[in-house]
Amino acid sequence: MEILNQLLFGFSVALQPMNLIYCFFGVLVGTLIGVLPGVGPAAALSLLLPVTFHVPPVSTIILLAGITYGAMYGGSTTSILVNIPGEAASVVTCLDGYQMARKGRAGPALGIAAFGSFIAGTITVFILVFLAPTLANAALKFGPPEYFTLMVLGLSIMVYLARGSIINALIMVCFGLILGTIGLDPMVGVPRFVYRMNTLMDGVGLVQVVIGLFGVSEVLINVERSFKQEEIFETKIKGLLPNREDWRRSIGPIGRGSILGFFLGIIPGMSVVIPTFVSYVIEKKLSKHPEKFGTGMIEGVAGPEAANNAASTGTLVPMLSLGIPTGASTALLLGALMIHGIRPGPLLIQDAPEIFWGVVASLYVGNVMLLVLNLPLIGLWVKILKIPYHFLFSLILLLCIVGSYITNNNPYDVIIMVVFGLVGYLMKKFDYEAAPLVLALVLGPMMETALRRSLVISDGGFAIFFTRPISASFLIVALLVLLSPLVLRKKRLREELRAAE
Amino acid sequence: MRRVLLCCNLFWILFALITCIEAYRLKLGAVTKPGSGFFPFSAGLVMLVLALVALMQLTRQEKKEGESAGREEVRWWNIMIILAAVGAYAFTLETIGFLINTFLFVTLLLKVIEPQSWKASLLGGVIAAVAANVLFNVIFKAQIPSGILGF
Numbered sequence: 001m002e003i004l005n006q007l008l009f010g011f012s013v014a015l016q017p018m019n020l021i022y023c024f025f026g027v028l029v030g031t032l033i034g035v036l037p038g039v040g041p042a043a044a045l046s047l048l049l050p051v052t053f054h055v056p057p058v059s060t061i062i063l064l065a066g067i068t069y070g071a072m073y074g075g076s077t078t079s080i081l082v083n084i085p086g087e088a089a090s091v092v093t094c095l096d097g098y099q100m101a102r103k104g105r106a107g108p109a110l111g112i113a114a115f116g117s118f119i120a121g122t123i124t125v126f127i128l129v130f131l132a133p134t135l136a137n138a139a140l141k142f143g144p145p146e147y148f149t150l151m152v153l154g155l156s157i158m159v160y161l162a163r164g165s166i167i168n169a170l171i172m173v174c175f176g177l178i179l180g181t182i183g184l185d186p187m188v189g190v191p192r193f194v195y196r197m198n199t200l201m202d203g204v205g206l207v208q209v210v211i212g213l214f215g216v217s218e219v220l221i222n223v224e225r226s227f228k229q230e231e232i233f234e235t236k237i238k239g240l241l242p243n244r245e246d247w248r249r250s251i252g253p254i255g256r257g258s259i260l261g262f263f264l265g266i267i268p269g270m271s272v273v274i275p276t277f278v279s280y281v282i283e284k285k286l287s288k289h290p291e292k293f294g295t296g297m298i299e300g301v302a303g304p305e306a307a308n309n310a311a312s313t314g315t316l317v318p319m320l321s322l323g324i325p326t327g328a329s330t331a332l333l334l335g336a337l338m339i340h341g342i343r344p345g346p347l348l349i350q351d352a353p354e355i356f357w358g359v360v361a362s363l364y365v366g367n368v369m370l371l372v373l374n375l376p377l378i379g380l381w382v383k384i385l386k387i388p389y390h391f392l393f394s395l396i397l398l399l400c401i402v403g404s405y406i407t408n409n410n411p412y413d414v415i416i417m418v419v420f421g422l423v424g425y426l427m428k429k430f431d432y433e434a435a436p437l438v439l440a441l442v443l444g445p446m447m448e449t450a451l452r453r454s455l456v457i458s459d460g461g462f463a464i465f466f467t468r469p470i471s472a473s474f475l476i477v478a479l480l481v482l483l484s485p486l487v488l489r490k491k492r493l494r495e496e497l498r499a500a501e
Numbered sequence: 502m503r504r505v506l507l508c509c510n511l512f513w514i515l516f517a518l519i520t521c522i523e524a525y526r527l528k529l530g531a532v533t534k535p536g537s538g539f540f541p542f543s544a545g546l547v548m549l550v551l552a553l554v555a556l557m558q559l560t561r562q563e564k565k566e567g568e569s570a571g572r573e574e575v576r577w578w579n580i581m582i583i584l585a586a587v588g589a590y591a592f593t594l595e596t597i598g599f600l601i602n603t604f605l606f607v608t609l610l611l612k613v614i615e616p617q618s619w620k621a622s623l624l625g626g627v628i629a630a631v632a633a634n635v636l637f638n639v640i641f642k643a644q645i646p647s648g649i650l651g652f
């Protein structure tokens with residue numbers, strides 16, 4: 001009962017006119033960003049983060065959460081209509097969504113993506129309401145060793161999920177951890193790797209790194225070859241409401257996608273991308289016609305779309321209740337709260353209930369807004385997609401520059417962004433992933449503090465990580481996650497040998 | 502590609518070595534009280550080991566035949582122009598100002614990267630500069646320098 005009262009309090013915060021305006025603005029900008037290829041939600045958050053410096057903390061987080069949500073919706077529109085995912089979480093939607101569009105069913109595909117996301121958002125907000133306070137209570141028992149090993153687990157999962165070589169992903173983690181040590185030592189205040197450059201005193205800015213690695217590098221990859229304008233359906237998109245048969249086939253995938261997405265989203269390093277793939281695979285396995293997946297099955301749109309929306313709510317759980325970001329987007333949300341003097345963690349619910357419950361309620365309000373906003377505006381998003389890339393790339397670059405500059409009004413921040421743009425470009429060329437680097441950069445300073453505090457507590461004994469049950473279990477899982485590819489590879493090798501025989 | 506990957510691994514080895522040396526200079530401290538260099542030194546050391554393993558794996562791999570076939574031409578100059586233009590934009594922003602700088606930047610990119618007509622490039626530059634100025638300086642009050650124009 002108390003939780004419901006708190007939730008009602010949250011709605012009273014989220015439904016304040018000013019917060020509604022910020023929520024509306026957030027989902028609108030988020031959808032626009034999601035529609036534009038090359039600028040993901042993290043870059044969009046970076047861009048608008050400095051704008052929120054003059055905004056109250058509750059409104060800030062409502063605005064930024066709206067952007068994340070909107071980007072998910074926008075990404076599905078481009079996946080279905082142009083076969084280009086606006087952001088990574090919509091890659092799977094291309095498989096069946098685009099095929100549905102080719103068969104003249106773009107309307108129901110877009111409709112089920114929007115309704116699926118809305119239903120997932122509704123279900124997961126209620127799970128969040130009950131789970132986050134429980135987790136926060138449990139987290140009160142966490143000390144530095146538990147925090148350190150939890151972050152090790154998060155990085156291990158990120159490495160495990162990397163597309164290419166695991167060694168390359170581990171190198172990226174180390175690179176991120178080293179970058180995270182640039183600036184003043186958080187414990188004793190000694191400058192590290194600064195080399196008399198004042199810009200580096202506060203460390204390498206996450207905003208500049210994210211914009212460089214994701215925004216600028218994407219532009220560089222695109223301009224190295226001649227531009228090709230993608231085909232966009234000229235047919236009128238009508239009948240956005242899915243029919244009864246569509247609903248019958250979609251309701252199961254939406255339910256499964258919601259639960260799966262939420263719980264996978266909670267795990268640091270999992271991000272919102274993996275749950276969409278897992279949801280797609282599960283739906284394919286459960287289907288009576290798995291062979292038809294990839295030819296325009298509505299289940300292949302409904303499940304992953306629900307999963308990506310649910311996962312973005314799930315990622316907020318560790319951020320709000322433990323103070324641990326699960327990826328670049330949540331790191332930026334965390335950064336935004338910290339700028340306003342609010343420290344997310346187990347005590348957030350007690351110390352700043354209006355933030356916690358306001359955000360929870362705004363997630364629901366944001367979902368309603370997206371449903372009302374997106375379906376009628378699909379025509380507008382399609383028009384934006386028709387802007388030729390030779391105009392679009394210069395605007396994307398301009399947004400990247402402004403986003404980097406206005407964080408501190410420092411031109412050298414733009415130079416840092418350019419450097420990371422080039423680094424990101426080379427990483428893409430040589431198959432190094434940016435995601436482990438960013439997560440390590442985000443978690444690095446927290447990990448270092450937790451490690452050093454743990455060693456001080458234990459008087460220099462590393463055994464502290466193995467003797468405390470929670471931290472020991474985190475480490476065991478991390479080890480299993482990292483070692484599993486070796487076992488699996490051997491298995492695969494054996495299978496290949498058997499096949500060859 | 503193999504040679505490039507070899508260079509990548511050598512770069513990481515060098516980077517890790519420099520990190521370890523620089524972190525050592527920061528003082529590692531004792532295990533009971535780790536110093537400022539402890540964490541970066543450890544990360545550098547792990548990176549060094551990983552890069553060496555990657556290098557060994559690469560040297561053991563047999564050279565694949567015809568791996569350079571089918572390469573597309575890369576327009577390197579486009580990348581160089583963009584990096585130089587963004588750098589120049591950053592360094593001249595406070596002197597020249599947001600409006601003029603944005604106009605010059607967008608016009609240059611539109612004219613050079615995927616060449617458009619002068620009319621389209623200039624029009625694109627003007628629209629981008631005015632719209633960005635209204636959005637960031639007027640609506641968001643981001644206080645980006647106005648430079649020589651003074652507004």
